[in-house]
Amino acid sequence: MQAWQTKVAVLSLAIVVFLLLQALGTVRGQGAKTPAKKASSVKAEMDVPYADGGDEHMLDLYPPDKKGFTTVVFTFGGGWHTGSRKAVAPIGEKLQALGYGCALPSHRLSPQHKFPAQAEDIAAAFAWVKTNIAARGGDPKRVVLMGHSSGAQLSLLIAADPRYLAKLKLAPADIAAVIGLSAPVDLEPRKDGKGFGNSLMAGRGADVFNRDATIMRAASPLNHITKNLPPVLLIVGERDFPMLEGDAKAFVEKATAEKSRATMMAAKNRDHMGVVRALLEDKSDVLESVLRFLREVKN
Numbered sequence: 567m568q569a570w571q572t573k574v575a576v577l578s579l580a581i582v583v584f585l586l587l588q589a590l591g592t593v594r595g596q597g598a599k600t601p602a603k604k605a606s607s608v609k610a611e612m613d614v615p616y617a618d619g620g621d622e623h624m625l626d627l628y629p630p631d632k633k634g635f636t637t638v639v640f641t642f643g644g645g646w647h648t649g650s651r652k653a654v655a656p657i658g659e660k661l662q663a664l665g666y667g668c669a670l671p672s673h674r675l676s677p678q679h680k681f682p683a684q685a686e687d688i689a690a691a692f693a694w695v696k697t698n699i700a701a702r703g704g705d706p707k708r709v710v711l712m713g714h715s716s717g718a719q720l721s722l723l724i725a726a727d728p729r730y731l732a733k734l735k736l737a738p739a740d741i742a743a744v745i746g747l748s749a750p751v752d753l754e755p756r757k758d759g760k761g762f763g764n765s766l767m768a769g770r771g772a773d774v775f776n777r778d779a780t781i782m783r784a785a786s787p788l789n790h791i792t793k794n795l796p797p798v799l800l801i802v803g804e805r806d807f808p809m810l811e812g813d814a815k816a817f818v819e820k821a822t823a824e825k826s827r828a829t830m831m832a833a834k835n836r837d838h839m840g841v842v843r844a845l846l847e848d849k850s851d852v853l854e855s856v857l858r859f860l861r862e863v864k865n
Contacts, residue, residue, distance in 0.1 A: 608659055611702075616671060616694035617687070625671040625691055626651055628658035629702045636708040636742070636863055637667035637699050639692050643715030643748070643842070646684055646774040647676040654714075657845055666860065667704045669695045673720070676774035681785055682730070684774070688713075688720045689730040696740060708863050711744045712856075714842040718749030719787065722798070726790035742863045743797040745856060748806050748841045752813045754783040762809050788817050795826040799859045801852055803836030831855050 610628045617623040629635070640657055642649040651670040658668040671691035674683040692711060700706045711721035724730040725744045731737055753775070755763035763782050766772040775781040783789060798821060800814040814830045821828035833841055833852050844852035 608662070610658070610662075614694075617690045619674075622672050622674050623687065623690070624651075625669050625694070626655065626658060627695075627702070628662040628668040628670075629699075629704065630662050630665050630667060632665060633703045634705050635665060635667050635703065636710060636860055637669060637695055637704045638710045638712050638745075638860070639669045639671065639688075639695055639721075641671060641673070641688055641691075641711075641713035641717030641720055643713065643717045644675075645771050646681065646716045647770070649675075649717075654842075657842075660846055664857065667699065667702070680776060681774050681781060684716075685720050685723050685730050685785075686733075688717075689724045689734060689736075692724065692741070693731070693734040693736055696736065708742045709740075710742050710860065710863060712747070713745075713749070714747040715750070715838065718746035719751070719753070719785070722746050722749055722751060722787035723785060723790070725796050725798070726787045726792070728794070738794050738796055741796040743799070743859065745859060746798065746800045746814075747845075747852075748802055748810060748838050749787075749800055749814065750810065751786060751800075751817045752788045753786045754789075755779050760809065762807065762813065765807070765809075788813065788820065791817070791820045791824055791826065793824045793826055795821055795824065795828070797859075797863075798826070798828040799855065800828070800830040801833055801841055801855060802830065803833045803838060803841045805835065805837040806841065807838060829859075 610626060612626050613624045614627055615623060616625050638661055642651060642654045651672045654670055658670050661668040671688060673687035696706055696709050699709060711725055713721040721744055725738050725741050728738055750762050752761060753763045755761055755767050775785060800817060802811045802814050811832060818828045818830045836844060841852060844850040847853060
């Protein structure tokens with residue numbers, strides 16, 4: 567038991583380091599191979615309100631110079647208590663350059679705002695894009711949710727649990743597809759102490775859920791899978807947090823049993839941050855899998 571507790575402590579430290587790196591905008595900094603953009607080279611709408619409430623209820627929109635495009639609503643990671651849409655701006659620029667629209671929303675953060683505020687915000691951001699993207703040339707029937715880490719959990723949750731979109735008179739069927747990068751899909755602490763939720767409980771990660779196992783269970787996308795789930799792609803790094811790959815496989819198995827489409831990919835030699843950084847690398851296994859999945863999105 568002592569050996570496992572040591573592993574949990576190390577994992578918790580890794581999560582804290584990851585969150586600090588996110589706060590410092592590591593995703594932006596790791597795009598070193600991507601040339602710095604000129605001020606006139608990117609067409610974007612910055613700081614667009616998708617709901618009332620200031621900066622935490624704004625998004626940045628990167629539409630491509632074409633019509634009928636697919637739009638990705640990408641939510642940053644940061645353990646539900648840190649992060650910024652500005653830190654993942656290179657992802658918006660990358661997808662735009664590849665012919666996709668990209669919306670980068672912010673959301674309310676813990677500790678000031680507890681769950682489900684974060685999920686409610688991403689649902690509202692999706693609804694805004696769904697309603698307004700046609701005016702920018704996009705196809706409102708092809709709006710995809712994507713996120714990294716906690717952002718992936720939020721994206722998957724509103725696609726699996728219909729309550730969030732129902733408040734906005736929408737349903738999971740209105741989501742064209744979902745992509746989860748290093749997604750925590752099972753947040754409920756396990757009796758054996760070896761779950762992702764246990765690592766959250768060992769640090770500050772569970773604070774947003776009031777350290778309540780019942781709330782963490784309700785926040786777990788794995789527990790809301792039905793036949794109505796949109797197509798899902800999960801990508802986990804081979805060197806990611808150790809329980810994420812097993813949880814992703816469980817998600818795919820449960821979705822398949824419900825006759826929903828879900829697939830998982832293990833990215834070679836990628837750790838937790840390496841998975842999202844790979845989106846900025848030309849011809850990376852992660853980027854190629856994401857683009858292949860997006861090409862298959864149907865009206």
